[in-house]
Amino acid sequence: MEKKVMQTYLYDFYGDLLTEHQRNIYEEYVLNDLSLSEIAQEEGISRQGVHDLIRRCDKILKGYEEKLHLLARFLNNKEKILRIRTLSRNYQNGNEAQVMAEIEAISNEILEEL
């Protein structure tokens, strides 16, 4: 997964455990795609300070994921829901019994893991 995509996911899941100051700066970098220098100017702190703060946030967010694995669970489920959607879209007359059985099996897999 691309780094910013992963950061966005981690922020979406655990961002509310950061301080407001951390959130503001992390959002500018990860969600709004500002450069370190732009954020430094905006916040009136050094570029290095912004850099360190973002690394620190990365570490905190990854730490939560290493403990809780909620993002991994979610991505695994997302994969399965995408399969269900594809199956329901692409079924053909004649194979609906098989497709329904497959959808039921995937639903069961998801429910067992929840």
Add this chain to the structure above:
Amino acid sequence: MEKKVMQTYLYDFYGDLLTEHQRNIYEEYVLNDLSLSEIAQEEGISRQGVHDLIRRCDKILKGYEEKLHLLARFLNNKEKILRIRTLSRNYQNGNEAQVMAEIEAISNEILEEL
């Protein structure tokens, strides 16, 4: 939702953010269904001490849920997966097109919220 069911869910989601000591006692109470007195004896602490520790854990776990809402998101999705499973199980010859469309719509709802 019944209290112990909610505690079990919250523990499943956020339990790894408790200390090992907190986890041990909370598990005995919530998962293994021991009484406060039984845990007190086992751990060599007072019944009141066990009581306070469990209340503290409840508060910590609820605090995470209030910030992150990951359990609420999960329960909402679970509901929808259950609907997909029921639909795939109970479709009849003749209504499969409608059922497939409904499954697709629910999949889309889940994916939009993820």
